[in-house]
Amino acid sequence: MSSARTLSGAVLAACLVAGLAGCGGADKDKAAETPQTPLLPASAPPSSTPPPPKPVDPTPAAKTKIMADYKAYIADRSHGTVTNKPSYPYEKFMTGNALSALKSSVGGMYLIESKFGGSITFIKGRVAVINLKAKPATATVYACVIDDLTLTSKKGEVRKSGGIRLSNHDQVVLIGGRWKVTETQTNKPETAGCA
Template sequence: MGTAGLAACLVAGLAACGGQSDKAAQTPETPLLPATTPPPSVTPSPKPVDPTAAVKAKIMADYKAYIADRSRGTVTNHPSYPYERHMTGNALSAIKSAVGGMYLIGTKYGGNMVFVKGRVAALNLKAKPATATVYGCVISNLTATSKKGKVRRDGGIRASTHDQLVLVGGTWKVTENQSNDPREPGCV
């Protein structure tokens, strides 16, 4: 082969063999994984644990005890009932005043109040004393009988409560209480 032929063959060979197009230069040299290969296993991260869960459980236990004690105290019809076990502050003053007033006019209560559900809506353990807010749902089945015998029944009234609690001597006590429309956060 002459020089011209060799040169032509060489140019043709380079174009066919060694001279890759831009598209060919961009393809990876490692083969792609087959579509059926599962992705690498990912371990789900553990669910975070609420560090205040035990405190919230204690708050709710004390709150349920408050509802039961308030119910018992109301139907004793006596203002000397020891509401102090689960109440303090304005809540204690208000219940003693209400029960004392009913006692003076001769109204007698019967029935009960029942805790339905609740949740700790706010918690401040750094406050002195520690504070919490509880949204609750309570059903009142109380009856009030006047001195003349007239009976008024609550008949299963649902009340949504929004109560403030403080930690006193290891017990969460209600210090402010408010009953609301049942469509408020406690009963929904």
């Protein structure tokens, strides 16, 4: 009986070895079927690096921002003038001589109890000169506006500007991220701006 046990143990061991050998063989076959990524030959050219990006010209974006701020300035100036309050915050879109001159005009009319009415309307404009390297940056705007303001005196007399077209040549300066009018010059409509 012990020889039968020995024989059956030997058969069992032989079956285990054969089974393991069969499993290993299948793994080798699967490995042979899996495609291998070939290595690049030593003579392959190195990957090319992309060219550096071209510098972006900030001028077009600056001109767009200047004109947006300038249009807002005209609307704000019109609104502020007809409020007839010298304390109106014109500083939002103005600075320098332009600011002091407008405040003086509105303040003077307030003291003699004359009141503004009507509006100032932006028609068209363009940035004529720009210097983004200046500290702070500066530009010149040529614009065409319609001045349709009225001025009513304390006695009730009304003076109308009659909706005249004015050609503005205004200097703007970049302060705190906003282009503010610092110098303003009103010209005849046939000059650059309305022409």
